[in-house]
Amino acid sequence: MTVSAAAARDRLAAMVERGGALAWGVADADAFDEAPEGFRPADLLPGARRVVVVGGSPPRAADWASPVHEHLETMGTSDRINSLGLKTAKFIEAEFGYYALFVPPGVRRGNRPFLSVALAAELAGCGSRSLAGPVLHPEYGLLFYSAVITTYPFPLTPPLAEPACPAPACVDMWEAEGETPCTRVCPLGDGGCLDGRIEDGRLVERRYDAARCTSRVYTHWIPGFQKGLELVLDQDDPEARKMVLYSSHFTKTLWSMTYAAQSQGQCWECMRVCPVGAEFRDKA
Amino acid sequence: MEITGYDFRENVAVHVMCDYIEREHGHRALQAPSLPTAGHNPPMSMMLAAVLAGLGTRSLAANIILHPRYGLLYYAALVTTLDLEPDHPLEEDVCPSKPCIQMYEKLGTTPCLASCPKGEGGCLDGALDEDGRISYSYYDRERCTSRSMNFGIGSIQKALVQITAEGDRERRQSMIYSDFFTQSLSSLSYYKESVAQCFECMRVCPVGMHERRLQ
Numbered sequence: 001m002t003v004s005a006a007a008a009r010d011r012l013a014a015m016v017e018r019g020g021a022l023a024w025g026v027a028d029a030d031a032f033d034e035a036p037e038g039f040r041p042a043d044l045l046p047g048a049r050r051v052v053v054v055g056g057s058p059p060r061a062a063d064w065a066s067p068v069h070e071h072l073e074t075m076g077t078s079d080r081i082n083s084l085g086l087k088t089a090k091f092i093e094a095e096f097g098y099y100a101l102f103v104p105p106g107v108r109r110g111n112r113p114f115l116s117v118a119l120a121a122e123l124a125g126c127g128s129r130s131l132a133g134p135v136l137h138p139e140y141g142l143l144f145y146s147a148v149i150t151t152y153p154f155p156l157t158p159p160l161a162e163p164a165c166p167a168p169a170c171v172d173m174w175e176a177e178g179e180t181p182c183t184r185v186c187p188l189g190d191g192g193c194l195d196g197r198i199e200d201g202r203l204v205e206r207r208y209d210a211a212r213c214t215s216r217v218y219t220h221w222i223p224g225f226q227k228g229l230e231l232v233l234d235q236d237d238p239e240a241r242k243m244v245l246y247s248s249h250f251t252k253t254l255w256s257m258t259y260a261a262q263s264q265g266q267c268w269e270c271m272r273v274c275p276v277g278a279e280f281r282d283k284a
Numbered sequence: 285m286e287i288t289g290y291d292f293r294e295n296v297a298v299h300v301m302c303d304y305i306e307r308e309h310g311h312r313a314l315q316a317p318s319l320p321t322a323g324h325n326p327p328m329s330m331m332l333a334a335v336l337a338g339l340g341t342r343s344l345a346a347n348i349i350l351h352p353r354y355g356l357l358y359y360a361a362l363v364t365t366l367d368l369e370p371d372h373p374l375e376e377d378v379c380p381s382k383p384c385i386q387m388y389e390k391l392g393t394t395p396c397l398a399s400c401p402k403g404e405g406g407c408l409d410g411a412l413d414e415d416g417r418i419s420y421s422y423y424d425r426e427r428c429t430s431r432s433m434n435f436g437i438g439s440i441q442k443a444l445v446q447i448t449a450e451g452d453r454e455r456r457q458s459m460i461y462s463d464f465f466t467q468s469l470s471s472l473s474y475y476k477e478s479v480a481q482c483f484e485c486m487r488v489c490p491v492g493m494h495e496r497r498l499q
Contacts, residue, residue: 086293098499106470109463151499222469226460233448233456257473 008096009155015091016054019084023055023137025124025157029149032123035116044114045101045149052100052150053117053124054088055143057081061283064272070252072268078105078144085146098152105146120147125157130165131196132182132270133208138164141277166198169275174198181273194270217267224253298360311366318360324425333361338371343379344410345396345485346423350378355492377417383490385416395488407431408485432482435471443468 003011009026016024029041029048041048057080063072085102092100103115118135121127126145127135137143138160170180179187186192193213197205218224228250235241244250272281298315305313317327331349334340339359340349351357352374384394393401400406402422409422429438443465450456459465 093498107466111463111466222466222473225469226466229447230457230460233460234453257469 021054023126026154027051027123041149048149051120052148055145064281081144081146089148100150103147117145117147121145128163136164136276167275171201182270220253220256294360313364316361330359334359341378350491356486396485399484432480439468
């Protein structure tokens with residue numbers, strides 16, 4: 001049975017929302033010009049026409065409230081959105097008979113993802129890039145995203161007309177103090193990762209030290225393992241090697257790589273202070 | 285495709301089924317162990333379970349169990365004390381399919397054997413009898429594993445052997461942070477399953493082809 005693209009969109013919406021998506025959208029596969037060659041939708045799926053993006057599974061309010069910092073560090077929730085991405089791909093193929101490729105969440109060559117899911121989320125209108133880095137949904141703020149490349153011509157959802165960042169509260173703070181909550185919490189000029197400039201209420205410049213941020217955000221997981229392994233092998237003394245291998249840090253790294261099995265962040269401070277979606281991080 | 289594994293999803297299904305049997309029917313239900321505990325052999329063969337349950341039959345292509353409609357599927361199983369009525373093995377072999385028999389009669393090979401011939405450095409060999417049934421099947425598992433799982437636990441072990449044997453600190457560092465080792469670690473964590481990097485014998489298999497050909 002042939003269904004119209006609009007009807008297909010409604011069925012897709014029902015499925016992803018039932019599956020837990022807080023946000024979702026459809027980007028044009030040809031709109032990924034800023035991605036390098038080899039990392040665009042058609043490079044992954046010949047004939048690609050759309051990229052379906054689903055967003056959700058942020059840390060819960062209780063995760064944010066926990067005084068045990070290791071909790072939020074290890075309580076990864078992004079895996080759930082990847083499950084929904086996989087399910088979405090299967091749904092599109094089974095229901096509509098078109099190719100649908102789940103974009104793997106890991107990295108390909110040179111530590112670069114197979115497709116920038118952040119760019120996909122922006123192009124699909126799920127959110128906009130923030131001073132702090134993550135794509136912010138206008139209502140929920142930080143969400144995790146998963147993307148599916150498909151040959152099915154779903155109707156497009158345009159990028160946001162109004163960016164989610166800076167929020168009005170941040171614009172006020174910028175005008176009064178020349179900084180925002182996120183740039184204050186992690187200032188580039190003071191050993192942090194973030195800097196930027198707002199003009200007429202719009203973000204006009206953003207500076208982000210990705211390498212510094214990664215070294216702090218991913219202190220466990222794969223980069224932590226590599227660093228730990230390097231340290232172990234640099235030790236000549238077997239006792240020192242043993243001490244590193246059985247250390248809390250290395251043990252936790254192995255846990256994070258295997259059981260938790262996802263990219264885990266150990267900082268979150270720029271998101272903790274972000275006003276976008278703050279109401280969802282705060283419960284009675 | 286090299287790294288997008290799906291085989292954990294049916295484990296989730298089996299987990300739910302076990303819960304259902306224990307809660308709703310009051311019988312024991314155990315998620316069957318599918319990972320090796322020693323050597324390469326799991327404590328219980330999912331392949332044998334799938335064949336006995338009538339889901340498919342062994343194929344010329346690496347003994348993969350082919351479902352008559354879908355071809356390649358991943359399997360998970362549960363063991364239960366609930367007295368369910370057993371299904372039966374399929375009466376008709378799924379492999380070889382009719383086009384494969386025709387190809388074999390003309391060319392002496394099948395699509396999967398042609399894509400990975402043992403005699404030319406590949407992993408597969410086989411023969412069909414006069415009735416079009418498999419009379420001989422050969423699969424070089426070691427060779428196949430080294431090609432189809434070049435990321436994953438095996439590649440981490442291999443890389444660690446090389447890294448730990450490297451005496452030069454700078455070279456060791458470049459090996460630790462290389463794309464290959466990073467991707468290997470990613471396969472262990474993000475993708476969290478045994479991932480395969482070949483699939484060529486399945487790519488050419490006519491069984492389930494219509495399920496793989498979409499718009």
